[in-house]
Amino acid sequence: MSDLPEIREGEVALPRDPSLEPDAGVVFIGRIHTPWQRGDCPRNIAMAREAKPDTWIEVKADFVPALAGLDVGQPVMLLYWMHNARRDLVVQAPRHRSGPHGTFALRSPNRPNPVAASTVLITSLDMEAGRVGIDAIDCFDGTPLVDIKPWLPTIDNPPA
């Protein structure tokens, strides 16, 4: 656990890491490639976009046929796995927020299931290589990818 963030004042951890007894398994369908490493990652996706990074998804060969029907310019929701996160924190005190907050009121990577979601634009598609260019994302190079979904306003926007 030495690579995980330390617990800060006001934070609450479960007595036992819940991920030790999983209810289901996820498979990594590929990796996200970004210029970012620990220490130089933008704080949010808006800042990542300003940097105009070279960012792409590499999909594993088995899953390449599942890309058929996606288009350049299309918005997609990516689900990805924040594999350096703590999974036992139910209350957190992020540096950029005042006071502690419940994990489900935050977008922190530290959560029982460290699945992050971001909506991005497809900028290129190479079906032979299984390579999907995206406009930007604020995660480390090599982050495991869990899903790609077409972004649909009727499902992904709050009701009017």
Added chain:
Amino acid sequence: MSDLPEIREGEVALPRDPSLEPDAGVVFIGRIHTPWQRGDCPRNIAMAREAKPDTWIEVKADFVPALAGLDVGQPVMLLYWMHNARRDLVVQAPRHRSGPHGTFALRSPNRPNPVAASTVLITSLDMEAGRVGIDAIDCFDGTPLVDIKPWLPTIDNPPA
């Protein structure tokens, strides 16, 4: 596998269910309660909203402190586990679409990681019971919940 959907014409399945060798584990943080069972579930969330259903999330006791900071009226993204889905289909031919499509170009529950995402409104909050009312959702009663995130337009809307 007998409870899973059958493979239709034009669909492509992997030779081996990828979930047999998971890369990481998810924990179910609670359940979604809806009026819907197999056979009477609305086809999409817009149709579920028209029915004005009594719908709520029941969060397991361990995770109730993680709700602190959420508010009634707030939009949240729910991630939930479509536990009756097939995980081996890379190309699918849904009844309501013409021709086969890649799984990542569809919102079908059948996907390598059957994590669905919907954005809903919080309609009530009972922190003692760990019960969060939501406006509607189009999943079966008892669907396992994986995450609750505050919906944020900067992350969840496509870039302008």
